[in-house]
Amino acid sequence: MGRSPCCDKVGIKKGPWTPEEDILLVSYVQEHGPGNWRLVPTNTGLQRCSKSCRLRWTNYLRPGIKRGNFTPHEEGMIIHLQALLGNKWAAIASYLPQRTDNDVKNYWNTHLKKQLKKFQPAMELPQMAQACLNKTLATASSSTIATYASSTENISRLLQGWMRASPNICSNQSAIILQTQSKDESGGGDLMSNEHFESILWFENMNNVAWEKSACGSTTSIGGFQDSGNDDQFSVEITQEMKQKTGNNSRFYPSFSSLEKWLLDDSCAGQVEEMNQWMELSPIF
DNA sequence: AATCCACTCAACCGCATAATG
DNA sequence: ACATTATGCGGTTGAGTGGAT
Numbered sequence: 658m659g660r661s662p663c664c665d666k667v668g669i670k671k672g673p674w675t676p677e678e679d680i681l682l683v684s685y686v687q688e689h690g691p692g693n694w695r696l697v698p699t700n701t702g703l704q705r706c707s708k709s710c711r712l713r714w715t716n717y718l719r720p721g722i723k724r725g726n727f728t729p730h731e732e733g734m735i736i737h738l739q740a741l742l743g744n745k746w747a748a749i750a751s752y753l754p755q756r757t758d759n760d761v762k763n764y765w766n767t768h769l770k771k772q773l774k775k776f777q778p779a780m781e782l783p784q785m786a787q788a789c790l791n792k793t794l795a796t797a798s799s800s801t802i803a804t805y806a807s808s809t810e811n812i813s814r815l816l817q818g819w820m821r822a823s824p825n826i827c828s829n830q831s832a833i834i835l836q837t838q839s840k841d842e843s844g845g846g847d848l849m850s851n852e853h854f855e856s857i858l859w860f861e862n863m864n865n866v867a868w869e870k871s872a873c874g875s876t877t878s879i880g881g882f883q884d885s886g887n888d889d890q891f892s893v894e895i896t897q898e899m900k901q902k903t904g905n906n907s908r909f910y911p912s913f914s915s916l917e918k919w920l921l922d923d924s925c926a927g928q929v930e931e932m933n934q935w936m937e938l939s940p941i942f
Numbered sequence: 943a944a945t946c947c948a949c950t951c952a953a954c955c956g957c958a959t960a961a962t963g
Numbered sequence: 964a965c966a967t968t969a970t971g972c973g974g975t976t977g978a979g980t981g982g983a984t
Contacts, residue, residue, distance in 0.1 A: 673952070673978080695969065711970080712953070747972060762973075763951055 661725040674713055682710055692717075716759045722754035727764055733889050735761060735769060807864055 674682075685701045691714060694707035703710065716722075727735070731753055738749040744767075746758040768815065 705971080708955095708971095709953075715971095716952075744973065758972075759952075766974095767950060912946070 668704060669706045669709075671709075674717075678705070679718060681712060686714055713760075716757045719756075719757075721755060722757060724758075726762070727756075729770075731756070732769065735765060736773075739765060741770075818922070844893070894942075 681701045681703055682697070685697060689700075691711075695710040697703065697707055697710045701710075705713075734752055735749060738752060742748050744762075746762040750756050750758040750761045846901055
């Protein structure tokens with residue numbers, strides 16, 4: 658009954674990987690592709706548990722991994738996403754395709770957390786992140802058409818609901834920004850109205866439908882969205898589906914990719930740098 | 943030169959969830 | 964439906980390293 662054990666628990670080697678082991682693992686993955694990790698120790702002769710093999714591959718050997726030297730843009734993204742998602746390192750890392758969750762987690766724990774604490778020891782970290790986020794939100798909402806949902810609590814609920822509603826989608830998570838048709842409709846308040854929130858909840862499900870159409874497992878995907886410049890087409894697809902559902906009566910036409918654009922678009926990096934500067938200069942921090 | 947200490951990060955551990963028979 | 968294992972994720976640990984004393 659059930660699956661067979663992934664590997665024997667006896668005679669498993671632990672500790673740092675040797676170059677020879679790395680070569681064995683890389684050769685195997687190059688030939689067979691990543692996955693089916695329970696077969697890896699057997700087929701390669703590695704005295705490692707399958708878990709260890711997977712970890713070594715995803716965190717170190719996988720192609721396209723960037724190591725060290727996080728850019729200010731990346732720092733800003735991590736700070737923002739941590740405020741939005743909490744310690745969901747895999748989700749955060751999905752927005753930084755060249756970084757692993759382990760990397761992001763380590764960087765947060767060794768650098769960013771300390772930095773934030775240094776700026777304001779009296780303030781709780783989540784509050785600092787919130788304050789940091791709010792400041793940037795204020796800047797963003799006054800200077801851009803797209804606006805953040807102005808409460809991280811709502812975003813958090815939104816994400817929870819989203820994940821509950823979609824067991825089939827990739828584990829990647831994404832926050833959603835409301836993009837209102839007119840700025841006035843956004844209200845600019847700290848909390849969304851029920852109507853607004855329901856609109857988003859509905860949009861969560863909408864998003865799932867469209868998301869599943871995308872190449873979720875694609876190596877070039879970022880957070881489940883293909884980084885192929887098809888965002889606009891994708892957004893149009895969603896908007897059309899939304900219009901069909903709402904009979905064009907919806908007050909909202911949220912652009913699900915706005916956050917991704919905001920986070921990934923280098924042209925927005927200035928906001929992050931501005932935030933970093935603010936963090937350095939602000940008496941709050 | 944030797945020792946101590948703080949820091950970094952690769953790797954491990956344990957848990958939750960998904961998958962399988 | 965249930966038991967069992969695989970997989971993925973977040974938290975934690977500890978070896979290695981470099982700077983301070």
